[in-house]
Amino acid sequence: MNNHYDYIISGAGCAGLSLLQRILLQPALSSKKILVIDEKPKIINDRTWCFWEKENGLFEDIVHHSYDEIAFASNFFSNRIPLNNYRYKMIQGIDFYNAVMQYAKGFANVEFKYEKVKKLTTENQLAIVETENNTYKANYIFNSILFPGTINTSSNKTYFLLQHFKGWVIETPNAQFNPSVATLMDFTVAQKEGTTFMYTMPTSTTTALVEYTLFTKDLLQPIEYENALKKYIEEDLKISNYTIQHEEFGIIPMTNHPFPLHEGRVVNLGIAGGQAKGSSGYAFQFIQKRTKKIVANLISKNHPFYNQSFSDKKFRFFDSVLLQVLHDKKMNGDEIFADIFKKNAIKTVLRFLDNESNLLEDLKIMSSVPMKIFLPAALKQIFK
């Protein structure tokens, strides 16, 4: 059958292409017949991924810039924090897309199609993709398309906020930035809309990505992001002479929606698989962990499935509690993050945000935020 594949990768963004790269690197899997479908080719630098890690990652060769120190600022606590064994890394979307596509070109068994995916189902032990004009079948579909209506935002069990941001890469004629320090969160900006911070990633003394980020229920008008960026660059960074080289806009769902890891032979990954951490929106490293596990299972068990571990459930619970506090405006995000960064070693904070902290570290983080707010939120979560 011509339209029958071993694997179909539905959605060729971060998760789909990370999985493809990992499959092609494994001799046991690299000759599988693979179809990759996306609605459009990846030819635009549509996002910048930043994340921290200790070791070299799979995409080390395309790391655009990295930092060994971060800055945190708020009205409650501000500091420059050395990352010790960690590095904060930046990858440009276009470098990632080009690297994976270039590598995949060496494999005649990998086919790319640009079609809009309409529906994914499982029938008679086969996974089926329906696009606008075609139907394709496979042993497994790896899906990273978040179909409209997937998240039930009206359920009283689901907390749903949007992490939305606009970023400008600006260039200045004179040296203005320290390229070895990334400002992870600067909460000293107005908090009237909800949790709001600026994020500044210098890549040289004269170039930086400056991003205005909010965790709120609703988006702003386009002009509001621009006004906030202008104000921050001019009044806080004290830069009056600059040019905008590039801009990006993004929306990441911050939710405790229970995304299924798989439905029949359709395996969900990326944001559609719940890999954007509910309380932070970071997804890149969670996508790497998920695709690594799927590939390990394909090799050792000949299937991609695994269920949520106790630890996954524990961190989902923590995310739900924090989301609930932010959603119900029980405490402002600037104060919560200030407490966490002020009262804990950076290693503990990063391990907690990575879903890797142990019970002792969890307790340390929990004891840094006010119990009178977080305990009732936790109980509400348990008895919901």
Ligand SMILES: Cc1cc2nc3c(=O)[nH]c(=O)nc-3n(C[C@H](O)[C@H](O)[C@H](O)COP(=O)(O)OP(=O)(O)OC[C@H]3O[C@@H](n4cnc5c(N)ncnc54)[C@H](O)[C@@H]3O)c2cc1C
């Ligand atoms: C601007 C931006 C910056 C971000 N920065 C960071 C960061 O610094 N660190 C971090 O950890 N996370 C970051 N994220 C969050 C997350 O890492 C990214 O959203 C990441 O791209 C998610 O990967 P994904 O594969 O789930 O989705 P995507 O990369 O968006 O891939 C989904 C793919 O599905 C395709 N598609 C959608 N609908 C259809 C359809 N019906 N038919 C066919 N194809 C379809 C899309 O074209 C896309 O290629 C950022 C997100 C954005 C938007």
